[in-house]
Amino acid sequence: MIRRKRIWVTGASSGIGKALALKLAANNNRVVISGRSAESLEAVISECRATVASADIQPLVYDVTDDTATASTTAQLNSLLGGLDMVIICAGHCEYVDNAEFSVEMFRRVYDVNVFGAVNTVAAALPMLRAVRAKTSADRPQLVAVASLSAVVGLPRAEAYGSSKAAMNYLFDSMRLDLHEAKIDVTVVNPGFVETPMTSKNDFPMPFLMQPEQAADCMMSGIAARKRRVNFPLRLWLSLKLASMIPALWYSVVGPKLARNNAKM
Numbered sequence: 001m002i003r004r005k006r007i008w009v010t011g012a013s014s015g016i017g018k019a020l021a022l023k024l025a026a027n028n029n030r031v032v033i034s035g036r037s038a039e040s041l042e043a044v045i046s047e048c049r050a051t052v053a054s055a056d057i058q059p060l061v062y063d064v065t066d067d068t069a070t071a072s073t074t075a076q077l078n079s080l081l082g083g084l085d086m087v088i089i090c091a092g093h094c095e096y097v098d099n100a101e102f103s104v105e106m107f108r109r110v111y112d113v114n115v116f117g118a119v120n121t122v123a124a125a126l127p128m129l130r131a132v133r134a135k136t137s138a139d140r141p142q143l144v145a146v147a148s149l150s151a152v153v154g155l156p157r158a159e160a161y162g163s164s165k166a167a168m169n170y171l172f173d174s175m176r177l178d179l180h181e182a183k184i185d186v187t188v189v190n191p192g193f194v195e196t197p198m199t200s201k202n203d204f205p206m207p208f209l210m211q212p213e214q215a216a217d218c219m220m221s222g223i224a225a226r227k228r229r230v231n232f233p234l235r236l237w238l239s240l241k242l243a244s245m246i247p248a249l250w251y252s253v254v255g256p257k258l259a260r261n262n263a264k265m
């Protein structure tokens with residue numbers, strides 16, 4: 001159980017980040033939620049206080065692509081929480097490649113939020129995580145990044161989104177090594193399909209689709225256990241892992257068929 005921590009959640013104005021923030025605030029944590037719209041953040045806070053009147057949850061408007069906001073964001077977090085035990089990097093952007101229109105700008109939009117946005121968020125949070133003086137392993141600060149199961153194997157139309165999430169997996173695996181000495185734990189969360197505003201525009205089948213609250217529960221238990229990777233749902237993760245282990249079958253037979261079917265939709 002995650003309790004009595006000072007936590008910053010980005011991408012908390014909707015979907016998975018919002019579901020997670022509501023649960024964390026209900027569990028006696030001090031939570032700061034971020035997104036680009038003050039109005040959306042206030043709506044999440046009202047929803048939270050309607051069920052838990054005493055919830056300690058505050059807004060911090062933050063565009064993760066703004067690399068000039070790092071120092072001021074650290075200062076604002078410090079004044080809101082007086083320190084930071086955990087950051088959950090959940091802000092994300094998804095666009096798929098349309099074969100008819102291979103757009104460099106689209107890749108840039110996806111990478112700006114998912115990759116450089118994660119880097120900016122780490123830059124803002126890291127000085128505060130480093131400042132934590134943990135007496136026990138349960139007090140160790142924690143860096144959590146929400147990537148995606150799309151990173152496990154090449155998927156049709158996911159050249160930009162999937163590769164940005166694969167970059168996130170590598171980025172945080174690498175950070176785990178360099179933050180070991182500083183006793184900062186790093187967890188990468190790879191969800192499958194979750195019903196959120198992000199997936200509402202998907203025009204292809206989404207196997208094992210979950211609700212945001214179910215996804216938040218999977219994340220909470222994995223984060224509390226300080227797992228290096230939290231992959232869910234299990235059946236989708238196993239299917240994709242298997243595909244990655246038999247590349248000749250995936251890239252020559254099954255994957256191309258999936259690509260043809262998706263292209264028809």
Ligand SMILES: NC(=O)c1ccc[n+]([C@@H]2O[C@H](COP(=O)([O-])OP(=O)(O)OC[C@H]3O[C@@H](n4cnc5c(N)ncnc54)[C@H](OP(=O)(O)O)[C@@H]3O)[C@@H](O)[C@H]2O)c1
Pocket residue numbers: 010011012013014015016017034035036037040062063064065089090091092093094113117146147148149190191192193194195196197198199
């Ligand atoms: N839904 C899925 O099936 C699924 C599967 C695997 C991984 N994920 C990942 O889970 C995370 C949450 O996605 P979701 O499905 O919950 O989508 P969502 O409901 O669309 O939420 C995306 C969040 O990211 C924020 N965001 C986007 N661009 C931002 C920016 N430039 N600066 C700050 N915040 C920004 C949005 O806030 P504002 O628009 O208010 O700024 C929103 O809070 C993402 O990283 C996504 O890639 C989702």
